[in-house]
Amino acid sequence: MDHSTTRSPGACDEYVDLLARSVDGVLTETERVRLDAHAASCAACRQALADQQLIRTSLSEALSLDASPAFVARVLSQLPESGRWFDRLDFRRLTWRLSPVAAGLALAAAFVVATGQPTVTDAAGPDSIPPAALSFDEVIESSDMVTLLWQAEGGQVEAGGNGEGEVIP
C-alpha cells in the first residue's frame, strides 16, 4: 500500500525503515552506522528523523490516560453472573416481559374456542401476525434479553479470523 508523503518529502525511500526504527532505539550497530553516514550528507533524511522523533515523543503524551477504577467497575458490572446460561436466565423478569404475549395468546385461544376459527383479533391490521401463529421459538427470539444472553454465552456471533487460526471476536 503506497501512501505518498508529505512533509518529509525528500526522505530517501531506502532509508525509511531505518528512519522509523531509529527513533525507537532498535537499530543494530551496523544499521546505526549506515544511517548516520547517510544522514550526515542528506538534509531531507535529517529533517525526517527530527519529525519522527517529535511525533514519537508527543503522541504517547497526547493519549495518555489515568487509570480509571470507574471504567473497571463499569466493565465488571456488565459481566453475566457466573453459571451456565440457563442458570443466568431471570425467569421472573422473562415472565414479566412476555406476559403481554401470554395474555394475547390466551385471548386468541379464547376467541378461537368461541368462534371455531382463528382470526386476527387486534386492530394492528391484516398484515400483522395472528397471535396464535406465534410459535414458542418466535416468542423467545423476540426477547432481546434472551438474544443478549445467547450472545454472552457464545461470543461467536461476530467472530472473524486473523489468518493465524486465532479467533478474534
Place this chain on the structure above:
Amino acid sequence: MSGPARGFPPEDADEDRDLVDRARRGDQEAFRRIVEKYERRVRGLVWGLVGDRSDAEDVAQEAFLRAFRSLSSFGGRSSFRTWLFQIALNAARTHRQSRRSRLQPEAVDPADLERAPETGSVEQGLIARDRLRRALGQLPADMREAVLLRDVEGFEYREIAELLDIPIGTVESRIFRGRARLREALAAQTIPET
C-alpha cells in the same frame, strides 16, 4: 498514574496465561485483574482510533466484554495481549464503520493547556495534545493503527506485524509515513486561520 505506555515486561505473558486460565474457569477476580491491567492501554488506543473520548470509553468497554465472552475461544497461539488488542482494533473498526466518524475536534481540556509545553519551539517541545489528536483524525486508518500501536502502546515492530497481519516492512513504512503525515498536519495547523 499517567505517562507513556512503553512496552511490556517479559513476565507479563506468564501472568496473563495464569489470569486467562482462571478467568476461563469462572474466576471473575482474575478477569478484574485483566481489565485493571490493560484498561489504560486499551482506552488510550481506542481513543486515538475513534477520536471521541466518550465513544472511546464505550468501545473499550465493548472490547473487554467481547474478550470475556470469547475467552473460551482464545487458543494461546498468539499472546493474550496481542489477542486482546486485536479485539480492541476490531471494535474500533466496527465503530468507525458504523459511525463513519471523522475525528471531531474536541473541546480543549483546560488541563491540556496547563500541560502544554512551557518552553522551547514547536520543533523542540512537546506538542499540545489537542492539536496532535486533531492531526490523528486526518491520518488514514491503517497508518493510524500502526503509529498508535508503536508510539502509544509500545508494541514491538514484529508484534504490530502480527496484530495487523502485515509484513514487518509494511509496518515500518506505515509508521514512518504516519508520523511524517502527522508532522505535516501539525505544521498545517500552525498556519494562522484568516
